[in-house]
Amino acid sequence: MSGVEKPKKGKIHDAGQIVGWVEVIVRDKHGNIKYHIGKPAKPKKNHHNSHSAYGLSSSFPAKELDDFYWRKNIITDVGLACIIRLVFAGLTEDKFGYLAIGTGTTAESASDTALESEIARKAATVTQTTTTITDDTALLEATFSSADGLSGSSNVSETGIFNASSGGDMLARKVFSAVPVDWDAGDTLTIRYYVQMTR
Secondary structure, three states, rough: OOOOOOOOOOOOOOOOOEEEEEEEEEEEEOEEEEEEEEOEEOEEEEEEOOOOOOOOOOOOOEEOOOOOOOOOOOHHHHHHHHHHHOOOOOOOOOOOEEEEEEEEOOOOOOOOOOOEEEEEEEEEEEEOOOOOOOOOOEEEEEOHHHHHOOOOOOEEEEEEOOOOOOOOEEEEEEEEEEEEEEOOOOOOEEEEEEEEEEE
C-alpha cells in the first residue's frame, strides 16, 4: 500500500500558474496609433466564436494585428527558477524590471534564455493591477524611440522581460506579428507586458 495520499473525490486542491500577454502600440510622431496588438477586452455579448469574441482594447484607425493575441506567452524555465528564488527566504535573485524588443521570429520556447535578435532594452515602469483577483497581475510598460539609440527602421516582432539592463535572466518571451517602426520619422513603440498569477 502506497504511503502517498490520493486526492479524495470532490476535494479541492489549489494549483497555480503564471500567464502573460503583451500589448504592442506603435505611434507616429504626432501620437497617432499606427499599429496595435492588444490585450483582451471583455467578450462581446451573443458572439458564438470563442476566438473572435475578444476585441482589442483601443479605438482605431490603427491596423489590427493578431486578433488571437491574448493566447499565453512563454514563462521560461529559467524564469520559473528565478521566481522560486524571489519568493522564499534564504534565496536571492534580482527583480524583473526591464523590457527588451527584437526582430526575431522563431517561436518562443520554455528553454529560451534571451531574445533571438535583441535591438533595445530599457527599464520599465512596473505597477500592480487586477485581472481576476485583486492585485494578481504585474504590468511592465516601456516606450522605445530614437532617444534610446534606435535609428532607421525595424520590424519588431518579439519582446521579453529581464532582470538586468544587459544579460541577466529572461522571465518571459513573446513573438508576435512584426510591426514596422520608423525611428527616424519619430515613431515610438510601447510595450505593455502583463504577467498574472492565477489558479
